[in-house]
Structures are given as C-alpha cells and as structure tokens.
Amino acid sequence: MLNAKRLRKFFLLIFVIITQGLSCSENEENEGQVDSSEPMLEFSSEELFTKPHADGNSFSCNICHARKEPSDDGMSRPGHDLENAYNRSNFKNGQLNTLLEAVNSCRKEWMNAPAFTPDQAAWLSLETFLKDLAVGKGSEIISYQIVSAPNDLTGGDATEGMNRSFHKVAPY
Ligand code: HEC
Numbered sequence: 001m002l003n004a005k006r007l008r009k010f011f012l013l014i015f016v017i018i019t020q021g022l023s024c025s026e027n028e029e030n031e032g033q034v035d036s037s038e039p040m041l042e043f044s045s046e047e048l049f050t051k052p053h054a055d056g057n058s059f060s061c062n063i064c065h066a067r068k069e070p071s072d073d074g075m076s077r078p079g080h081d082l083e084n085a086y087n088r089s090n091f092k093n094g095q096l097n098t099l100l101e102a103v104n105s106c107r108k109e110w111m112n113a114p115a116f117t118p119d120q121a122a123w124l125s126l127e128t129f130l131k132d133l134a135v136g137k138g139s140e141i142i143s144y145q146i147v148s149a150p151n152d153l154t155g156g157d158a159t160e161g162m163n164r165s166f167h168k169v170a171p172y
Pocket residue numbers: 048049059060061062063064065078079080081082085088090091092093099102103106107110111141142144
C-alpha cells in the first residue's frame with residue numbers, strides 16, 4: 001500500500017529522473033559547440049600556448065617560452081623553454097609546487113588574466129599540450145636570478161635584436 005512517505009519518495013525519484021534526463025539531453029545538444037562563457041575553448045591545446053588568451057592581454061605563452069631550446073625559430077625568449085616543465089617537482093625558484101600554480105602566476109603577472117581553476121576546460125587542454133611536450137630534457141628544477149635592466153645599452157646590435165625578438169613570434 002502507498003503511504004504518504006512512500007508517495008513522497010516516489011515523486012522525488014520521478015523528479016530526479018526527469019531533471020537528470022533533461023540535463024543529459026542538454027549536454028548532448030551542446031556537444032561540439034563552443035561554450036560562449038569560455039571563448040578559449042575554440043582554441044586547440046596548442047593554440048592555448050601560441051595565441052593570446054581571450055581573457056588576457058596580447059601576450060601568449062610562446063612569446064616568452066619556447067617549446068625547447070635551442071628553438072626552431074632561433075628566437076631568444078625571456079623565459080626558459082617548457083620542454084619538460086610538466087615533470088618538474090617545483091617551479092619559480094622553489095616558491096610554487098604545481099604546474100598550475102606556475103602557469104597561473106604567468107597568467108596573472110604577465111598576461112593580465114585571472115587564474116585558471118583546476119577543472120577549467122582551457123587549463124586541462126593547455127595541460128595536455130604541456131604533457132605532450134614532456135618527452136625530452138628539462139625535467140630538473142630550474143633556478144634563476146632576476147637582474148635589473150641595464151642602464152647602458154651601448155654595444156648591442158639593434159637590428160639583430162629585432163630579428164631575434166618576440167616581434168617575430170607574434171607580430172602584433
Ligand atoms: C611576458 C612573459 C611570459 C609569458 C607571457 C608567460 N610566461 Fe611563463 N614565465 C616567464 C618568466 C620570466 C618565468 C620565470 C622562470 C623562467 O624563466 O622560466 C616564467 C615561468 C614559467 C613557468 C615555471 C618555470 C619553472 O620551472 O620555474 C611555467 C611552467 C610557465 N612560465 C608557463 C607559462 C605558460 C604555460 C604561459 C602561458 C599561459 C606563460 N608561462 C606565459 C615569462 C612569461
């Protein structure tokens with residue numbers, strides 16, 4: 001016999017089935033479409049490395065980091081290459097423990113973009129790119145020293161500098 005308690009359970013179950021069913025069919029409809037709330041999803045994994053991010057300034061990762069050094073295009077970049085950064089055990093002179101934290105520090109400080117969240121689709125896609133790069137050298141921790149800009153710029157070769165600068169990588 002159906003008492004009130006059972007009846008309530010029954011309706012709750014029907015409600016769950018209907019709402020779950022609806023959300024599933026919604027997902028199916030959206031498959032293959034770009035989520036307008038995250039415009040970077042129209043980028044491939046690689047483009048998240050080579051193109052400016054939609055929520056940041058005009059810098060892209062590859063302006064400052066080559067895939068490997070020496071780089072195929074012969075450019076000198078301000079950051080280290082990321083060939084096997086995926087497998088490093090810490091980052092940014094030991095201050096950060098995860099790859100996501102390191103990438104986020106570049107997003108915030110250099111690209112004027114908000115931090116990626118760990119489950120954000122654009123991050124997971126960029127992480128796949130960095131994981132695919134991680135086949136060669138470079139998994140050891142890097143340490144570096146930040147020096148102040150030189151006051152005396154004599155002795156340089158402006159033309160050669162322009163040739164090897166990131167203007168060649170991202171001409172905008
Ligand atoms: C304007 C320049 C700039 C941009 C743009 C930039 N970075 Fe960086 N990044 C640096 C510098 C400088 C460092 C300091 C250490 C170094 O040389 O790698 C760094 C450090 C890192 C590190 C940590 C390296 C280590 O082991 O300590 C990772 C990982 C990284 N960047 C990934 C990225 C990714 C991925 C992007 C794009 C989403 C990006 N960066 C964008 C300049 C930049």
